[in-house]
Structures are given as C-alpha cells and as structure tokens.
Amino acid sequence: MFPKLFFRGNHQALWLIRWQLVQSRSSSTSFIRSEADERPLAESPTTHSLFSRATIGSFFQEQPVLRNPFTQDALLQGYLRRHLPLQEVESDLCRFGDQIVGEIDALGRQCEQNPPQLQQFGAWGRRVDRIVTCPAWTRMKCIAAEEGLVAAGYERRYNEWSRVYQMCKLYLYSPSAGLFTCPLAMTDGAAKVIESLGVPVKEAFERLTSRDKNRFWTSGQWMTERKGGSDVATGTETVAWRQEDGWYRLYGFKWFTSATDADFTLTLARIADSNGNTTPGSQGLSLFCAEVWDLEGCSNGVEVQKLKDKLGTRQMPTAELLLDGMRAKLLSEEGRGVASIANMLTLTRIHNTVSAVAAMRRVTQLSREYSTKRWAFGKLLKDHALHVQTLSRLEVETRAAFLLMMEVCRLLGREESGVATERESHLLRLLTPVAKLYTGKQAVAVVSEGLESFGGQGYIEDTGLPAMLRDAQVLSIWEGTTNVLSLDVLRSIAKSSGLVLQAFFTHTEECLRGAGPALSPAVSSLRSALSVLTSFLQTHLQHPAAPKAELFARDLAYSLARIYMGVLLVDHASWDRASQTDIYAALRWCEGDLCPVVTGESRGCYGAEASELDSALVYQGLDDSP
Template sequence: MAVRVCCRGNRVALHMLSRSLSHSSVSVETLSELDSHTHTPFSRSAIGTFFQERPLLTNPFTQDALLRAYLQRHLAERGVQEELERFGERVVCEVEALGRRCELEPPVLQRYDPWGRRRDRILTCDAWAHLRRISAHEGLVAAAYERTYGDWSRVYQMSKMYLFAPSAGLYTCPLAMTDGAAKVIETLGMPARKAFERLTTRDDKRFWTSGQWMTERRGGSDVSSGTETVAKRQQDGWFKLYGFKWFTSATDADMTLTLARVTDENGRTTPGSRGLSLFLAEVWDSDGSSNGIEVQRLKDKLGTRQVPTAELLLDGMNARLLSEEGRGVASIANMLTITRIYNTVCAVAAMRRIVHLSREYACKRSVFGKLLKDHALHVQTLSRMEVETRAAFLLTMEVCRLLGREENRSASERETLLLRLMTPVAKLYTAKQAVSVVSEGLESFGGQGYIEDTGLPSILRDAQVLSIWEGTTNVLSLDVLRSIAKSSGLVLQAFCSDVQERLLPAESSPALRPALTSLRAALAALMRFCEAAAARPAGAMELSARDLAYSLARVYMGALLLDHASWEHATHTDVYTALRWCDQDLCPVVSRDAAGCFDSQTTAMDSALVYDGLKL
C-alpha cells in the first residue's frame, strides 16, 4: 500500500496514520522508531549538506588596484595610502554593519509627543547617529576645508568618501548637502561664520548637517519658475518663510539652505530667477521644537530608504538672508557643483563595490563543474564591468582634482573651464554607468542577487536615484549646452587642448596605438560636429544634447585611461583597459547625426512614434 505522508514528528499525526497503515507491513511502533532518527521524512525534510558561501567584503582600499596606483602616482609622499588603508578597515569592521541597520530600520515620523502636542520629529535609528559621529571624527567634510593636501585636498577627501559611500547607508546624502552649504557660505564671504564652523568641524558634539530645500510642487530642476515660497521681512532684519517644499532629503538636518521670493510692502514678488534669494535657517528652535515647520509626510521611495525625505510646510520659519536679494540662483551654483561631484563619487563607489563582491563570489561559486572564475564568458562580463568602473573612477578623480585646484586658487583658466564643462558631464554619465554595472553585477549572483536579505538589491535601488538627484540626464545635457554657449565655445577649446595633451605620452607606446588612433579620430569628429552645429537651429542642438554629453564623457575617459596607461609604473591591465574602452563608439553624437537623428523632421517623427495609438 502506497501512502504519501507529510508529517513533522507529531505524535497525534502518527496515531491518525495508524489506521491507514493497519493493513500494511509498517507498524506504528516502527514509525515511532523511525521518527527518532533525524534523516527520515517523518521528522524533517532533508536539506542536504551544501550551503553556498557568501561573498566577503574585505578592506576596499587594499582591494582597489586603480585607487592605490592613482594615489601612488599623485600623492605618494603624503602618507595618504596608510590613512586610507586604516579607514578602509574601519569601513569593513564598523561602517558596513551600521549602514545595513539604516536600511533595515528606516526613519519614521512622530507627529505628536505623548501629551498630544504637535512635534513633527523624524526619528532615525541609532546607527544613523553613529554614522554622523564617524563622519565628523573622520573629517569627511572637514578635510576639504582644512586643505592639508593643498591642490589635492579634494582628491583625498573624495577618495575617503569613495571608500565610505557603499557601506554608509546613504549618509553621504546629508554630507553632500553639508559640504555644499559650507561651500556656498565660504564663496559668499562667510556671512554665517558660526554655521560654517559647525558644518566643517571634526567635533561630533558641535558638528551640523545641512539640508537643501529647493524643490517645490511646480519645480524639480526648474527652480526659477517653480519656487512659490515667499519671505516676509521682519523688523529685526530676519525673515519669515511661507511655502511648501515638495521634496527635501535628510530632513533631520540641523540647518538648511532654501530659496524664496522676498515680498515688497504690498506683498508682491518678482517673478523668475531675478526674484529668488537664498536663505539660511536652523531647523530646530532652542527648545527642540521645529522652527515653523510642519512635516506633511515622509516619502515612500524605491530606494534610499535610509534617508529621511519629506514634504514640508513652512509656516513662518525664521530665516536669515544669505545672498544678495535676487541672487539666490547664482549663489547656489557652487552648491550644485559639490552635490553633483558627490553624486559622481557615489556612482563610481557603487560600481566598485558590486565588482568587488562579484569577483569575490566568482572564486567561490561552482557551476557546471568549475568555479565561475574559470568560465571565460563570466570573466569577460566582469572585465567589461571593470573597464566601465575604471574609466568612471579616473573621470571622477579628475573632476575632484580640478575642484581642489580651483578652491586653492591655483587653477588655470583652462582648468576652470574644464571644471564647468565636466562636472555635469561626469555626473550624468557615471549615473547611467552605475545603474548598468550594478544591474549586471546582481545578475552575476544569479537568484541570490534578487534576494533582499543578501543586501544586494538595495545597491541597485539606491543607484537608480543617481540619474535623478541633482538634475536628470536631460537637464544636465542642456546644462552642458549652456556652458558651451555662455563661454562662447571656450569650454570646448579647453576640452580639446586638454585631451590632445593627454594623448601625447601614448605616442611612444606601440601597444596603445590602436586606442590612440581611435581617440584622435573621435576627437576630430566631435570638434567638426560642434563647429558645424553652431550654424544649426537651436532645436537641432537640443536634440543632440544627450549624445553630445555622452561623447564628451567617452572621449575624455579614453584620454584619462591612455594618460594613466602611459605612466612609467603602469601595468599591462592599465594598457588593456584603455584598449577595451576605445573599442566602442566613442562619439555617438556623430554616428547618430549621420543617421539623421537630429534632422528637422525628427521631432515630429519622434512624437508620432511615442504617441502612436494615444488619443490626444
């Protein structure tokens, strides 16, 4: 008699089965005896003895050959490597667990105190507060303003941030806005010295973080026409702000910078960017209550769940005017430079982390009779991820170097122009790279890459915001066009001359000749396109903006890779990276122009395609 039994050792179940088995050769006594053994189907399911080893995170500094080589080339004599190796160990042993807790214990909104008073407090976990203390002690903001390493201070600071970011539970978000606020205050001549000192201190008891409350319901990136918040002047010279901020990240900050329109004696405001001024406000009053702020709700987001992001009603928030009246948009330009560079660093850091974990896993996971690292196709995929990551890293460090030179007042005119052009280019391109590389990295873990408690899916979720924060890809592509137009093409001249100089050392290397040939051809084609584009209608240039930005990124990354591969201590992997990068279409704006993608009828055809079947 065949009997299918699903039993977990329950004696009642055994008793009920006895009748069904009364005519079989199996007795109840036999079942009881079998139940006493662990490997029977009646006691528990057999799960086997194999468990896949998880990838281990080891010191991210010692595992990053390119970071160490870059610092050896540029900062060898400063003791930076020893400091970053120490910090890398702290990231593994301390920061990683804190960041994971922030993901598992997201912020909550407490509207009222136990006695019914409206408090509007955003409660974050202890790990979030611990990351704040570490950030202060390690000088993650302060290092940029101490300028211990002169022109290279930003490279040092952002190298540290690069190690910190993937483990830090998105604490890089408040740090970016804190750094941006400090930069604005410094640039404006220190009108709020007390705030600046607290934003840049290493004393965790005095350290402040700052918010950046610019986005309103109409706004997004269009702050000029989208800002409705008004500022009413008080007799003591301060202002009270009234308005609604639709998207505010790191809302548990100590202070914030925000835009508002100053009203005249009749309550009228000036429209457009000319009516916007920049204000500084402390978020909390001396008694711990919010400064005229009501938290409407916390945002429910795809990723970045660790960061408190909220909708805020400003109902008489006390604030001081930071900029000249009507100069608010101009005053936040430096803040945007800082936050976009942070975004770039976080993108590259996410790429490096997933490559680190993927290659470590490939040494442990065995399929079809051998380890993943012994499957040529798998290694080829990882190598393509590595090439993208290395190109992104060098572009990021170059932008950081340019920023450091500007802040140290040693930047040449060409370097200043390059910083203006390449900041939005680096931000938009690395953000796209990060989403692609991290997604590919998750695939390298098979099904485990899709399982939440591995911690892997959160890397992709958090990477997805990088192309949205601080300007979407299209917004930044248009910003690239503005930089070209406002400089009368000088930024392109700076770009061209810098690339040409970086290619010169590669001429003596036969191994690099294919990459050198490809890059020079791409640069020439790019410059011809830009010269011809000057005579085209404005609409045609707008259509080409994204492909133009991509072309600038790819050509400049190629030049940086070739420059690094020409260094006297370069390795064969440096040469191979440059060759592989230059295999691709380095100048998509030219190839798509040849395909007619920017012709006058393209807009109508694009619209017809997108809205085909939709009744308008």
C-alpha cells in the same frame, strides 16, 4: 521500507531514524560538483526514503566577503602613488577601509533595515514633527565628523589635493554608508556656499566643517516644490517676509527634501514687498539659511506633512514640508539666489559622481570575490571564460568612471586652492555635468549587471544586494536629470563662447602625446573621434541654443564623456609605473563608439523629420479627448 504500523505507533523511533538519515547524508553529501560530476547522494535512487522530501541537503553557498575596499582597489592605489604619494594618506585610507569592514558596513545595513519614522504628535496631542532615525544613523553622523568627511575639503591639509583625499574617503565610505553620503553632500555644498559668499554666519560654517561629533551639523537643501524639480526659477512659490530685526519668516511648501533630519538648511524663496508682491522668475529668488530645530528640540516653523515612500534610499528621511513662519537669514544678495547656489551644485554633482563610481566599484569587488567561491557546471565561476569576460567589461566601465571622477575632484581642488589655470576652470565647468550625467547612468547599468552575476541571490533582499540597485537609480535623478544636465552642457558652451570646448580639445591632445606604442590603437581611435567631433561641432554648434542643438545635447554629452574617459585611461596607462591591465583597459574602452553624437547624425536622428517621427511614434494612440 519500514511497515506503516511501526510509524503509526512509535513516534520516538520515527524521529530517531529520521535524525540518523539526515546525519548520514550530512557527512557524505556535497552539492559542489567535482570534475567527474558525481551525482549528489540526495539524488541517488538508493537513498530515497519516506523523508527524502523533508531534507534540504548539506550544501549552503558561501557568501562573498567584503574585504578592505582600499587594499582591494588596485586602480585607486595606483592613482594615489602617481599623484599623492604620501604614506600618511595611504595609511589613513587603509585604516579607514578596515573600519568600513569592521563597523561601518554593518551600520549601513542596519539603516536599511530600520528606516526613519515620523512622529507628528506627542503623547498629549502637541504637534512635535520628529523624524525618528535608528541609532546606526546617529553613529554614522559621529563617524562622518571624526573622519573629516566634510572637514577634509576645507582644512586644505594637502593643498590642491585636499579634495582628492576627501573624495577618496567618501568613495570608500559611500557603498557602506547607508546613504549618509547624501546629507554629507548637502553639508559640503552649504559650507561651500557660505565660504564663497563670505557672509557672517561663522558659527554655522564652523559646525558644518567640524570634526567634533558634538558640534558637527548636517545641512539640508530645500529647493524642490510641487511645480519645481530642476526648474526652480518658475517653480518656487515660497515667500519670505522681512522682520524688523533683519531676519525673515518663510512661508511655503517643499515637496521633496532629502535628509530632513538635518540641523541646518538652505532654501530659496521670494522676498515680498510691503504689499505682498514678489518678483517672478529667477530674478526674484533669494537664498536663505536657517536652523531647523531650536534649543528645546522643537522645529523652527516647520511641519512635516509626510515621509516619502521611495524606490530606494530608504535609509534616509525624505519628506514633504510646510514652512509656516520658519525664521531664516538672507544669505545671498536679494534676487541672486540662483547664482549663489552655482558652487553648491558643482559640489553636490561631484558628490553624486563619487557615489555612482563607488557603487560600481563595490559591486565589481563583490562579484569578483563571489566568482572565487561559486561552483557551477563543474567549476568555479572564475574558471568560466564568459563569466570573466562579463566581469572584465564591468571593470573597464568602472575604471573609466573612476578616472573621470578623480579628474573633476583634482580640478575642483586646484580651483579652490587658487592655482587652477583658466583652461582648468573651463574644464571643471564642462566636465562636472558631463561626469554626473554619464556616471549616473553607468552606475545603474553596472550594478544591474553585477547583481546578475550572483544569479538568484542577487534578487534576494536578505543578501543586501537589491538595495544597491534601488539606491543607484536615484543617481541619474538627483542634482539634475540626464536631459537637464545635457542642456547645461550646451549652456556652458554658449556662456563661455566655446572656451570650454577649446579647453577640452587642447587638454585631450596634450594627454595623447605621451602615449607609448602599446597604446597606438587607442590613440588612433581617440584622435579619429576628436576629429569627427570637431567637424560636427563646427557644422552644428554655431548656435548652441538652436532647437536642433537640443536634439543632440544628450548624445553630445555622452560623446564628450566617452572621449575624455578614453583619454584619461590612455594617460594613466602611459605612466611609467602603469601595469599591463592599465593598458588593456584603455585599449578595450577605445574599441567602443566614442562619439555617439556623430553616429546619431549619420543616422539622421537630429533633423526636423526625425523629430516629427519621434513625436508620432511616442504619442500614437494617446487619446487627447477630455
């Protein structure tokens, strides 16, 4: 060691020695251990010095690299080769994948780091209510138009497969989009409503479905009020006053409005008569549309009260709005507002499913990539059998979710093209809420487990990984919570007099007939699950609206999802160009509990006694006194 006096008097020499010490360690030290598990130089007692605590070593973990999400997705490529084997589709998706890596992913990160801001007043005190977003958000809008992320669904270029093509692009785009997929979902929904109603708002429809970035509009969807949530029938208090020119002025408060910087919006309101009276319930709701901004950039009778401070989706402006005389056009027939948004809900729920599956796929791709770079306990993560087993389970979940997503997209495309059979229409009605509720929950679980595969880095904001989990959490809430959608599944059964279930059982049986010998264990498990589910439904679903039905609604929806996903995995693995991994994924999925509603029934979960015990368990200790 050097004498203390030397260090006190010669600072230049001190820093020279320190620099030489760091340089010598940098050239000889690595914290990536070999099979011999050599101790790093920084830990060796022979290298201790006065400055050892100030050095950080030379090892830095190599980060996972985002690669072209299309070329890295074997299942997506296999699905397209089977169903839409067009070179132009493959080329377009491959090109778009390169753009995602080269431009879009960085834009999405910028949106996360530069959230929207509210400017309520101008410099001279005038109220302006401007929502200021970053340039990356504006660029996302241009890309969405140019790539036809809405337009592709209406151009019908690939006939009944146009929706599959569109949703494949959104599936690739979503994890990098900085939540711009949300306004796109609402824009798509608005265009669908206008198209289905055939109302004379031609310019709005053309703008919502335009590929011209200078003409393209995004749409909002202002339905939720303070009382509301999913219960719009009793929660909507907004009032519409008819004007002499045939337009309306809307007055009310919207508590939660996503993508509030939209150009256009749909909203529900109650038309007031000459005495100011309105009709309660869903019969009193009508659907309106309005431009949000006028030609001078001033809001159309809209005051932005505040921007929401959210767990996730921070990239996108979500606000509380006061409608103070917003000029609007009646879009539906009077009192037919709820019925008029049914098509929109189908579409936005499918968009939600796409975003959920896309999040799963992105985290599995990054986790896989990272496992080839992270060295721990003497070898790479990819060489740790338990780690690979964990990733394989995530992969099976993602594959099942992907095939369910593609199925509802296929059915939607066939219905819009006018070629869907009655059975396919019933399947679409049943599977849309099932797919949305199940994949919404899956996304949270898969993304959470995926983040764990990165260790501590998965919890560090700088990596961008935590945003994936925050954003995934909303997917089980948007467009109807899990319980609300489970009840919607019961409603679809009741309203169709059971025809949606008949379509489900007929289609699943047809798919299983073509399975080969290698898939026999999976087919056996699925047929057993279908058999016990049939018996359960025959016993308990005579009256879908009965109180007991509500208790098993959620488990029933999960059962329908798990069985159908297993059937789709078997069907894909039965394709003549399927791989061994396709077969393996189907077998692994079908090893789980395919029918949790029957499992729940065997445990007595749905009886009156269980309901009373559930209530006692939940509310024990709650003080009801004022």
